[in-house]
Amino acid sequence: MDHSAKTAPIAARPLTSRRGQSALTGRIRVPGDKSISHRALMFGALAEGETRITGLLEGEDVLRTADAMRALGAEVTQLGNGHWHVRGQGRGKLQEPKDVLDMGNSGTAARLICGILASHPIFAVLTGDGSLRSRPMKRVTDPLSGTGARFASRAGGRLPLAIEGTATPSPLHYRLPVASAQVKSAILLAGLNAEGETVVEEPEATRDHTENMLRHFGATVAVEVQGHGRVVRLQGKPSLTAADIVVPGDPSSAAFPIVAALIVPGSAVTIENIGLNPLRTGLFTTLQDMGADLTIANERIEGGEPVGDLILRAGPLQAVEVPRSRVPSMVDEFPVLAVAAAFAHGTSRFLGLSELRVKESDRLAATAALLTVNGITVEIEGDDLIIHGSGGAAPAGGGTVETHMDHRIAMSALVLGLATQAPVTVDDAAFIETSFPKFVELMHGLGADIGAA
Template sequence: MEEIVTKGLQGTIEIPGDKSISHRSVMFGAIAQGQTTIRGFLPGDDCLSTISCFQKLGVDIQMIDDQTVMVNGRGLEGLQEPVDLLDVGNSGTTIRLLMGILANTSFHSSLIGDESIAKRPMKRVTNPLREMSVHIDGRDEGNFTPLVIRGGKTTGIHYHSPVASAQVKSAILLAGLQAEGTTSVTEPAKSRDHTERMLQAFGVNVAVDGLTVSIEGGQTLKGTHIDVPGDISSAAFFLVAGAIIPNSRILLKKVGMNPTRTGILDVLKAMGAQLTYLNMKENEAEPFSDIEVNTSSLKGIEISGKLIPRLIDEIPIIALAATQAEGVTIIKDAAELKVKETNRIDTVVNELRKMGATIEATEDGMIIKGKTPLHGAEVSSHGDHRIGMMLAIASYIAQGETTIHQKEAVSVSYPQFFAHVDQLKKR
C-alpha cells in the first residue's frame, strides 16, 4: 500500500491537569481542616463526579473558573450523611477512594455508577476494608455496585495486596487515617504514589519502606494549595502522535513527571522516539517538564514486569505506536487491562484489527506486528475515553475515512482533546 503523506501535527499545547491528582486534591481538601485551593484542576467528567459526591456529603466546593477550585474542608468528622445516592459516574478512582474515606464515618452511604462501573470489581477494596471493621454490602457480596457502606471505628491492618493498584492502596490508607493503630499496604510492585505525596502535602505523616506504605491512625489533614501538573496519560496520545505521524513536531507544556507514571517515556525512548525534556522542575511535590516530540522511526520491543504499573493506562496508545514500529512488540503481565473501563486487551485488539493492524490478544497482553499501514473503518470507543483518543490518533494515519462511535467518551479525562488535535493540524 502506498504510504500516506500528511502535513503532520505541529505546534504547542498545554496538557490538561492530571486526573489522579485532581481527584485526590478535591477529596483530601474536603476532609482537611480549612481551605484548599486547587489550580490546574481537570474539569473532566470523572473529576466533576468527585466534586458532586463530596458536595452531597456537605462539603462547600466552588469552581472559581474552569481550572481553579476552592474547597472549604470540613474534616473527616464534619462530613454529613448524604440524602441522595453518591453517583460516581464512570470514575473508578472516585468510588474506590471514597470507600476508604467513608470507612471512618458513622453514617450510611449508598454508592452507584454508570454501566461500566457496574462491571468493575470492587472486592479488591471491600475485602480489606471489611478486615478493618467497615460494614459494606453490595451486589455479589460486595464485588459490584450498588454498594452500601456504614463506617465506624476502624482498626489498622497490614494488607498484602495481590495487585499493584494505587486505588486499592489509597482506599486502605485513607481508611487508616482514623483507624486504631498502624495501617500498612505492601504491593507486588510499586503503583503510582500520588496519594502518599499529597497526604504529606496536607500534613500527614506517611512512611514508605520499599513496596510497603504505612500510616498511623488519628491524623488530621490541614488545608493547603495544590498546583496540578499536566496529565502524562493524556500527553501520551500526543507523544505517540508526534512520533508516528510524518512531518510532526509537538511541544507539550508542563507535563507531570512523577516517576511512578513515566513508563510511557521509557517505552517510547526504547522504541526509538525522539523526545526532548525542557524546563524540568524536579524538586516539586509533583515534578513536571515540557516535552518535545518529533517524527521518529520506531522499533518493536517487549513491555512487561514492573514497568506495567507505570504505564497501565497508556497501553492502548502504545499498541497503536507498535503498529507503526518495525518488528514485533510484545506486551505481557497486563491482565489488569481486563478490568478497566472496558476489557482493554480485547477492545484494543478488535478495534485496531478493523483498521488493518496485525495484532492478537494473549491472556495478559497482546502481540503486535509492524510496520503496518492502517485503513479507515467504522470503530467504537465502547465508552472508554482512552480507546476513543487512541482511535482518533489512528484515524489520522489511516488511508480513507474513519468513523468513531461514542467518541464523546473522551470528555471523561480530556474535554479539549479534539480541539487540541485541530489546533495542531492548523499550526
C-alpha cells in the first residue's frame, strides 16, 4: 500500500519527561538514516529501472520526498515496514508536476529537489510548512541560477518558490561559502543533465552520501582532498541504472538515546545497525573525547556504507571544546550534545555554529534557551556556544521549552528531563514524527518516563 504524507496541519502535542525510578537498559534499533532515505528515493526516480530500498525512514520528511517523486513521474510503492520500490524512467526524463510540491518541514528535500528541477525543462512550485517557509533557499537558488534555470520566490529567497528548469543546463564550478551538504548535493544533482564536468569545492568536508550514491547508480565522481575541504567532480550525463539500497540506522537519530544512556545513572544500552560514515560521526568522536563509555562493535559494510553497533554505559563526562572543523560531521547533533555538556565537569565550548541559525529554527538560540530555562548557565559569543557543566550533579530542570517546530530541540529537551531534578516539558513534540517516528515508544522500551504534559 502506498503511504502518502499528510497535508493537514499537525496539532500541537506537549510532552513532559522526568527522572525515572530505574536506569535505561536494552537493545534497540533507530529508524533509517534520513539523509540516505531522501537520496534513495530521488536517485531511484532518476535512474532507469526498479530500485529496491530496505530500511527506509518512514517519517513525514521522507514521505514528502516520496510524494514529490511520484508527482514527477516515478512509480513509488511502499511494500511495508521500510521496504519500498521506485521505478524511474531514466536520467532527464522527469515529468512536470500537475500541482504544487509540498515539502512539509524538510529542508533537505526542498533544497535537493531544487537541483533536480533546475536541469529539467519543466515548471514547478515548491512550498512547505510554516517552519520551512521561513528558511532561506537563496544559498541553493543563487548558484543553481548559473545552470540557466530561473527562480522566483518571496523576499529573502523563501518559499513558496517557482522553478523554471532548463533543457540545456550549464555545468557549474562553485565554491561553497559555507560548508553545506545540501547545497553541494543540489549542485551535483543539477550537474547530472549538464554537458561536461560539474565541480563543487567545499571548505570543510561534509557528509558524502550523494557522492556515494551517485557512484552506486553508475555516475563517475572524483574527490580530491584539499586541507580540511574537498573538491568534488561529477562527469555530466551519466547512465543511471537502478540499484538496490540498504539504509542503515540514522546516527543523528541515535544521538538522542545515546546521550540519554550516558546521563541517566546506571544505564546500559546497545544501539544496533548504526551508520558509521566518517563524515557523520563527529558526535561519537566528541563524546569519546568527553570520556563517555561508548564502544563501537560489529563493524561492517552494508550498501556501500560502514555500519556498526554502539554499546553505551552511563558515567562521568568531562567538558570539551568542539573545533569548527568538526561541525559539518555533527551539525544536527549539537542540541543533544549540549544536553550532555550540561552534565559534564567544566565548561564546554562549541565553535563556529553559524549553520545552526538556518535550520528548522535558529537552533543555536533555541539550544541556549532550552538549557537556560532548565537552570543551566549558557553563553553565546558570536557563533560559539559556551556551556557551564553541572559537574555531574543533576541540573535543576523544571522548565518549559519552546520547540519552534524543531524536532531536534524537542527530543533534546525530553532527553534532558530524564536526568534533571524536576521534569522538563516541551510545548510541542508533534514535529518529532518528521524524522523519528515512534521516538517516545522506543524510549519507553528502554525505561524512560515520557508522557503527556
